[in-house]
Structures are given as C-alpha cells and as structure tokens.
Amino acid sequence: MALPQHLSGDVVAINAFIDKFDVFLLDCDGVLWSGDHLFEGIVETLEFLRSRGKKTVFVTNNSTKSRPEYQKKFTAMGIPSDVEEIFGSAYSSAIYISRILKLEPPKNKVFVLGEAGIENELRTENVPFIGGTDPSFRRDMTPEDWQGIADGSLLDPEVGCVLAGLDFHVNYLKLSHAYQYLRRGAVFLATNVDSTFPMNHNFFPGAGSISVPLINMTGQKPVALGKPSQAMMDAIEGKFQLNRERTCMVGDRLDTDIKFGIEGKLGGTLAVLTGVNKQADWEAKDAAAVPAFYVDKLSDLRAAAQ
Numbered sequence: 001m002a003l004p005q006h007l008s009g010d011v012v013a014i015n016a017f018i019d020k021f022d023v024f025l026l027d028c029d030g031v032l033w034s035g036d037h038l039f040e041g042i043v044e045t046l047e048f049l050r051s052r053g054k055k056t057v058f059v060t061n062n063s064t065k066s067r068p069e070y071q072k073k074f075t076a077m078g079i080p081s082d083v084e085e086i087f088g089s090a091y092s093s094a095i096y097i098s099r100i101l102k103l104e105p106p107k108n109k110v111f112v113l114g115e116a117g118i119e120n121e122l123r124t125e126n127v128p129f130i131g132g133t134d135p136s137f138r139r140d141m142t143p144e145d146w147q148g149i150a151d152g153s154l155l156d157p158e159v160g161c162v163l164a165g166l167d168f169h170v171n172y173l174k175l176s177h178a179y180q181y182l183r184r185g186a187v188f189l190a191t192n193v194d195s196t197f198p199m200n201h202n203f204f205p206g207a208g209s210i211s212v213p214l215i216n217m218t219g220q221k222p223v224a225l226g227k228p229s230q231a232m233m234d235a236i237e238g239k240f241q242l243n244r245e246r247t248c249m250v251g252d253r254l255d256t257d258i259k260f261g262i263e264g265k266l267g268g269t270l271a272v273l274t275g276v277n278k279q280a281d282w283e284a285k286d287a288a289a290v291p292a293f294y295v296d297k298l299s300d301l302r303a304a305a306q
C-alpha cells in the first residue's frame with residue numbers, strides 16, 4: 001500500500017492535487033471545526049476552492065442536526081452554504097427508512113435513540129417515530145416501567161425499527177425500550193457507528209458508543225447509514241451526479257471518511273490531522289484505511305492561492 005503524499009507546504013503538489021478533482025466531499029467534525037470552534041482559515045479555504053470552480057458537499061456523520069440546522073451552524077460560522085449541499089447521517093437514515101426500507105403499517109414507527117436532527121429529518125420524510133428528545137424518557141426507571149416494559153404494556157406495538165444515533169441523553173429507560181423492540185423483531189439501524197465524538201479539542205462518546213449496549217445485548221449489528229456506508233455514497237452520487245474519479249473525500253477519521261472514499265472508488269482521499277486520526281494510525285499494520293494524501297490542516301490547501 002503506497003504511503004500517503006504529504007501536501008502541506010508544497011505549493012506545486014497542492015496545485016496538482018486540486019486540479020485532479022471537481023468535487024470535494026468535506027467531513028465536518030474534526031475537519032472544519034471542533035464543536036463550536038471553527039479552525040483557522042476554513043472560511044478562506046472554502047472560498048478559495050470555490051473560486052477555483054470546485055464544488056463542495058458537506059458530508060457529516062453527526063446526526064444531532066438536520067440539514068437546515070447544519071446550515072444555521074455554517075452561517076453562524078461565516079461559511080456560505082446551500083442546504084442541498086449538506087448531507088448528514090440523519091438525512092441519510094431518514095431517506096433509507098422512507099425510500100429503501102419502506103416500513104409498512106402497522107409496524108412503521110421508529111424508536112429513536114438520538115437528538116432533534118434525527119427527528120427533524122424523519123419528519124421531513126413523513127416517518128413516524130417515538131423516543132428521541134421526548135422529555136418523558138429523561139428520568140429514572142419506576143416500578144411501573146419495569147413491569148410495563150416487561151409485559152409489553154408500555155411498548156408501542158407500531159414500532160418496527162430502532163434507529164440509534166448520537167444521544168446526549170441516553171439512559172437505562174431508553175435502552176430498555178430499545179432492547180425490547182429489538183427482541184420483538186424491530187429492524188436495527190444506526191445513523192453511524194463512530195466510536196468517539198471530537199469536541200472541544202478532545203474526544204467524547206460517539207454515536208457508535210450509544211448502540212454498543214444494544215449490540216452487546218442482542219448480538220445483532222445495526223445497519224449503519226453514515227460513512228463508510230455506500231448507501232450514503234450512492235445517494236450522494238445520485239443527488240449530485242458525481243464523476244467519482246473527479247471526486248475527493250476529505251476527512252479526519254480513517255474508519256469512516258477515508259474508508260468511505262476508498263470503498264466508494266473516488267479519485268482520491270485527503271486526511272487532515274486536526275481530528276481523530278494521526279499519521280501513526282494509518283502506518284499501523286491494522287490500519288482501517290490509508291489515505292492517498294494528507295495535510296496537517298485543511299487550510300494548508302490555501303498555500304496554492306498565494
């Protein structure tokens with residue numbers, strides 16, 4: 001496996017890299033920002049790529065926000081964006097459920113472990129759901145819960161799917177409901193299975209760490225609809241009519257972003273060192289994926305603008 005080409009500081013190499021592609025699929029957490037901290041030079045770098053006629057599509061596994069909610073974040077960060085060029089795992093999951101899975105009544109409801117982003121995208125696709133940010137689930141178990149979950153009287157008979165994403169309010173009550181739905185044959189989906197969540201320049205439990213208890217209890221693995229799922233790549237290709245050879249995936253995570261680009265047979269993958277993975281990770285013999293190129297930070301691409 002060829003080692004990645006380091007582009008930072010090499011203007012000739014950066015220009016040659018940029019000229020190879022028409023579309024850049026850009027990961028968000030760990031590439032553009034860490035939580036609400038926008039990395040230096042990101043606005044200018046996006047402007048530079050766009051000035052060179054490149055199309056930018058934001059492809060994020062973060063399911064806590066819907067596309068419109070993400071556009072609000074981009075605007076607040078000073079990044080001009082078109083909501084149609086934002087593709088998150090909540091959206092990817094909602095269109096998978098509504099257009100591929102096509103759950104039929106009387107079992108077409110989704111039990112959500114996750115935040116408003118998932119709920120809003122399911123609403124947009126007219127997919128009925130319970131759970132999610134419903135405050136009635138944010139409490140300790142009561143004797144009535146133990147009994148009602150055990151005998152099924154507190155379970156919704158219309159639930160046919162459990163969708164697990166990044167949930168900042170996960171608890172024993174919600175996991176108990178989700179587990180019982182899976183025992184009853186509900187389809188097990190995840191927006192994504194990232195183990196950690198890069199935030200405030202450190203790492204926190206990721207969406208994948210929300211679904212792990214259910215995997216442990218059921219022995220089932222969810223179908224994950226975020227990166228590296230090729231269902232997501234196919235949806236993106238269809239929506240933007242991609243020429244995969246002229247498309248590059250840019251990300252901070254080997255087992256999602258870079259794997260997504262490689263398995264999607266894109267023309268290239270660019271890793272950045274501002275998020276989850278570092279050079280040692282792709283040099284390890286059990287590396288999840290090896291990028292074709294890498295930069296220390298995304299804004300290093302602007303050297304070609306000088």
Ligand SMILES: O=C(O)[C@H](O)[C@H](O)COP(=O)(O)O
Nearest residue numbers: 028029060061062197206207
């Ligand atoms: O735990 C998660 O869901 C992920 O760490 C996070 O949201 C990744 O987002 P991305 O880097 O794909 O923008």
Ligand SMILES: [Mg+2]
Nearest residue numbers: 027029030252
């Ligand atoms: Mg990331």
